[in-house]
Amino acid sequence: MELIRYTLIADGSSDKALMNIIKWLLDDLYPKIPNKGSFADFRSLQHPPKKGDVKGQIECTKVFYPFDILFYHR
Numbered sequence: 001m002e003l004i005r006y007t008l009i010a011d012g013s014s015d016k017a018l019m020n021i022i023k024w025l026l027d028d029l030y031p032k033i034p035n036k037g038s039f040a041d042f043r044s045l046q047h048p049p050k051k052g053d054v055k056g057q058i059e060c061t062k063v064f065y066p067f068d069i070l071f072y073h074r
Contacts, residue, residue, distance in 0.1 A: 004035040007067035038065040
């Protein structure tokens, strides 16, 4: 694997602070593999998934924020 792509789905924009913790964790676990993170922000989408629709949020994330690892913070 040349790159680990990860995405975080969370309730609000303040949860974006978790991105630093996730990056630290992946850097520690896989020091020789670079990683790139995305925060799934559905607010800019024309038809965003509804809050609480876990399946809808994950499906939307697959399209707009591709990932190898998905973190879902609820």
